[in-house]
Amino acid sequence: MLGIRFDKVMPLLTGASLLSIWSLDYVNLQPNRILPGVGYSLQDAVGWWWMFIVTTLLISAFLLSFIRLPTKRLLQLLIVSLLLVFMPISLSSFASNHIPETLTHARTGLGAAFWVLLFLLVLMLIELQQKLKLSRLIICLISILPIISFLFAYLDGGLETLAILREYNARSDQFHQAVKVHITLVSGAVFTSMLLASCLVALMRKVEAAQKIIFPLLNFIQTIPSLALFGLLIAPLGYLASKSEWLQAMNVSGIGWAPAMIALIAYSLLPMVRNTFVALEEVSSSIIEAAKGMGMSPLQVFIQVRLPLAMPVILEGIRITTIQAIGLTAVAALIGAGGLGNFIFQGLGQAAMDMVLLGALPILLLALVADLLFTSAMALFGRQSTRSGVIN
Amino acid sequence: MGNQQSIARFWGVPLFWLFCLVIATFSFPYFEELFRQVAPNQRQVIYTRDSFFALLLNHLSLVGIAAIISILLGVSSAIFVTRSYGKDFLPLVSQIASMGQTFPPIAVLALSVPLLGFGALPTILALSLYGLLPIVRNTLAGIQGVDSAVIESARGMGMSSFQVLRQVELPLASTVILSGIRTSVTINIATAAIGSTIGASTLGDPVISGLVNGNTAYVIQGAILIGLLALSTDSLLDRLQNRLSTRR
């Protein structure tokens, strides 16, 4: 007989975490923006006492995997949450131990061990959520904990040497402006394409021939890479703007918000139209027949039956569109549309990695938040809906 | 001969785009006057730092290498987590594959620079990492979508696990897998163009350089080639997918 099988995932993840904190640099310290940094391991950074606690926690999580205990996964979840809470604190502890007050331009960069540990902890969180069959809400609540501890450490002043925050403090106005522009562009594009998509879908449901034109056209646009589409819009828009004072008055030109908006809307239409159309078409005909049979008018059938049943898939379309638009808007910074992409491309141009992070991390966060909002809305609308969505 | 006609019609669209791509790659210098109309103030209107053909080759090899890595890694990891010895990893992997697609490709590309530095290699790594996700997800969906009665009868007739995988599961999942590959490659062609900004030499170069110097002619040349490359690849994969699915 074989022995009892144990789940291999948690041991692997915890083992890799141990390996990373014992072998890689956790943070590095630059005296100022130009001088090269010095790496510190976790033990150097926070002292052997913390190192002992973190190692013990990880080893416990490792060993728990091999014990037949009904609550072992909950205990592991507790350990993972504690470690996540610990991570911002560790940075502030590093700053207070190693950075003298005199070094006013010192910057703390995050090292490989930090990123690897964070990544592995997030994987453990997902793994435990899946195996414990927890709802995403609980995971969101747990992920608030490290954010709270981060805020505490930040307000306490312990994180001000963090490179990305130095970068933020140096250009916080610009940053807020960029976030605003980014969100405005995305929501403007999503909202406009929702309206346009409704019209197109209405047309397609009335005139069957319209499907044969609209779908291939939207597919065609979707296939063209963003950089190409942005680039191709410059010349014609520039030409139009030079001919029309009205357009100039609206600040339209070959570069800037106008080509960005047009391209964003064009890209948003395909997922929006496809999901809305498919969702409305695929409501089971027997349900529609039953509604008609009970004497509902066509409008009542649409509003009370067809639309609510189609809602989860329509929302999935809006979710895909929004996430796609968040990424594409970043690219639009190249044609002068502004937004968070500016930091990325400026940072890349100056080889200033902290600035790249200042652009890329918020974009990632925006996408995650948008995803969360829409999946929650979808869960509210149709408990039977899955997040599988439509795959081309 | 009727057969030949239908083959021509079947492959017509990708052949058309491929033809346009080849023509465009070599003929821009002959349209100098036209481009001068677009950018009247520029001294030079044809991008010459690298030949378009070299850029195209470079772009293709970046995407190609990344695609090979993601296909090998993606398909084999999806196979691994659907076998009995890897099933512990299935929930985690399928969750990552579906959540990972929430990350915008440009953010992944940008984040690869602090970790890996500038150049072609980080671009390839970022592309293959991001391109992995749709392939893993679709391979999983494809394998899990195979009717369990089919698997059971395959085993019941005495196929080994490898024969079941090779002769039954993979062929039945192939259309879905190919559709994942198509998504992955389409995204990567677009992302590789942006890879110009992190120092990979691709068809994005003329566009970026045109944007920086305000030379619209460069931008158009790069954009047209990128667009044509995407259209030819996508339509080619579409036809392949079509052939696979009409075989049954």
Place this chain on the structure above:
Amino acid sequence: MTNNTMIELQQVSKLYEQTAAVDAIDLTINKGEFCVLVGTSGCGKSTTLRMINRLIPHSAGKILIEDQEINSFNEQTLRRRIGYAIQNTGLFPHWSVERNIGTVPRLLKWPEKRIQERVVELLELLNLPYSDFAHKYPSELSGGQAQRVGVARALAGDPDILLMDEPFGALDPITRESLQNELLRIQQQIHKTIVFVTHDMDEALKLANHIVVMDQGKIIQQASPYELLLNPATAFVSQLLGGEDRGLKQAGLMKVGEHMFAAKSSNINNMVFNSLGFDISATEQLASVKTHDSLRFALSVMLWHQCDMLKVEEEQQLVGYISLQQIMQARPHG
């Protein structure tokens, strides 16, 4: 054990987390036997079947095929020797009918020519014309056709044993009946050892010569169809048999030909008729049945025509008579 035994289960159990899906059963299936495992869902009949080709490993006991413990074989070699057909056919949707049927021969590395011949032979056996069906894909077949292909595929490697798990369960009653008849006809020709799982007692009575009734992982009774009808061992078995309906079921197992009195010269007929108190002059108007119709069918014809005597005809020729009294007195042979 005699040489006549094909499959033998000795104290075989299957445990799932300490609960027994199959609980220490003993079962001997002889060569050429049509053995049907019957019971309600969850009784362990399918598990038992799948333990025979090791799709499910048995937890305890011994399963022997021709005196050899099945665990001593290579798993795949064992399965290639045993035909297997299931309810949802499990046909490979990406392969043509021809390729599907050739699966096991190909696994056994038969030469291509022999595979081809085998496919032709099997399609013919199952009444599927080669030219019409060989190149079709499973999605182009009706349910009954797909199941025929499933049976052909199970027979392709010329296995000694055929395992069938509710193969006709998803078919409509008419198709199901015709496939049952087909299977009986084929079995007449090929004499395989068949183990067949069903929850339908009528199907079991019709097909089997050895019925095994299972409940909660145990064998409740095993017997020939007649014995089972005559002496159900428990209330559960007689309930499965349909309670008082089983008289009709029994009549359904007996053929008119075995219980009629054959038509002789008219004198003798007259004598018999008189002894039965019957008027010979009325025979011309009698309704007719055929020799291989069941007594149940004959009874139904009598009820319909409100008479107690029927002619038995074969190809328009009178071959005998059957009366209500004979049906009432009929007992199964053997």
